[in-house]
Amino acid sequence: MIKIENLHKQFGKLEVLKGITTTIKEGEVVAIIGPSGSGKSTFLRCINLLEKPTNGRIFIGEQDITDKKTNIMKVRQNVGMVFQHFHLFPHKSVLENLTYAPMKVKGQSKKEAEKIGLELLAKVGLSSKANEYPGRLSGGQKQRVAIARALAMQPEVMLFDEPTSALDPEMVKEVLDVMKSLAHTGMTMAIVTHEMGFAREVADRVLFLDGGVLVEDAPPSEFFSNPTSDRAKDFLQKML
Ligand code: ADP
Numbered sequence: 001m002i003k004i005e006n007l008h009k010q011f012g013k014l015e016v017l018k019g020i021t022t023t024i025k026e027g028e029v030v031a032i033i034g035p036s037g038s039g040k041s042t043f044l045r046c047i048n049l050l051e052k053p054t055n056g057r058i059f060i061g062e063q064d065i066t067d068k069k070t071n072i073m074k075v076r077q078n079v080g081m082v083f084q085h086f087h088l089f090p091h092k093s094v095l096e097n098l099t100y101a102p103m104k105v106k107g108q109s110k111k112e113a114e115k116i117g118l119e120l121l122a123k124v125g126l127s128s129k130a131n132e133y134p135g136r137l138s139g140g141q142k143q144r145v146a147i148a149r150a151l152a153m154q155p156e157v158m159l160f161d162e163p164t165s166a167l168d169p170e171m172v173k174e175v176l177d178v179m180k181s182l183a184h185t186g187m188t189m190a191i192v193t194h195e196m197g198f199a200r201e202v203a204d205r206v207l208f209l210d211g212g213v214l215v216e217d218a219p220p221s222e223f224f225s226n227p228t229s230d231r232a233k234d235f236l237q238k239m240l
C-alpha cells in the first residue's frame with residue numbers, strides 16, 4: 001500500500017531523514033518509535049505531503065505522490081492524519097467538524113455527511129456529543145472526535161502522530177481502544193507512539209528511527225525481546 005524509497009528530508013542544512021526505505025502493506029499496523037528529534041514526525045508528514053521530501057520516492061498504491069504532477073489535495077484526502085493536539089475546529093460543533101471536509105471537498109450532501117458522521121461518532125463512543133463544541137470535551141473525547149473526523153474522509157491510510165501524548169493518563173486507554181478497533185477493521189495505519197505496550201500488542205511491525213535513520217524494522221516480538229542495535233537497546237532500557 002505504501003512504498004518508501006530512499007526518503008530524504010532536509011531543513012536547510014539539517015538533514016532530518018537520511019534515506020529511509022520501507023514498505024507498509026495493506027491492512028498493516030506499523031508503530032514508529034525512537035528518541036525525540038529522530039525524525040518520526042517528519043517521516044509521517046512526508047507520507048501525506050505536509051512536508052515535501054528532498055529526495056526519494058513515496059508510492060501510495062500505484063501512485064507516486066512525490067511526482068510533481070500529483071494532486072496534493074487528493075493525496076491528503078486519502079491519507080488521514082491525527083495529531084497530538086487534536087486540531088479540531090473550535091467554532092464548529094463535533095458533528096460539523098466531521099461533516100465539513102466531506103461536504104466541501106468530496107461534495108457530499110449535508111444529509112449524507114451527517115449520516116456518516118453520526119455512524120462514526122457511534123463507533124468512537126461519542127454519539128451524545130454530536131452537538132457539543134470541542135471546548136467542552138475532555139482531551140480523550142477530543143482525540144476520538146479527531147479520529148472520527150479523519151475517518152469521515154474515508155481514507156485508505158491513517159497516520160497518527162503521538163495521539164495520546166497530550167492526554168491525562170486516565171484518558172489514554174479510551175483513545176488506544178478506538179485505535180485498536182480501527183486496526184481490527186483492516187485499516188492501514190502508521191502510528192508514532194511512546195506507548196510500548198500498545199505497540200507490542202497491536203502493531204504488526206515496529207520501525208525504530210534514530211538520527212533520521214531507520215535502524216530497525218521488525219515484528220514487535222523480535223524488536224522488544226531481541227533488538228539488534230545498541231541504539232534500540234539503549235532506547236528500550238530508558239522506556240521500559
Ligand atoms: P520527532 O518527531 O522524532 O521528535 P521531528 O521529525 O519533529 O522529530 O524533528 C526532527 C528534527 O527536524 C529536529 O531536529 C527538528 O528540530 C527538525 N525540524 C522539524 N521540523 C522542522 C522545520 N519545519 N524546520 C526546521 N527544522 C525542523
Ligand code: MG
Pocket residue numbers: 040041042161
Ligand atoms: Mg514528533
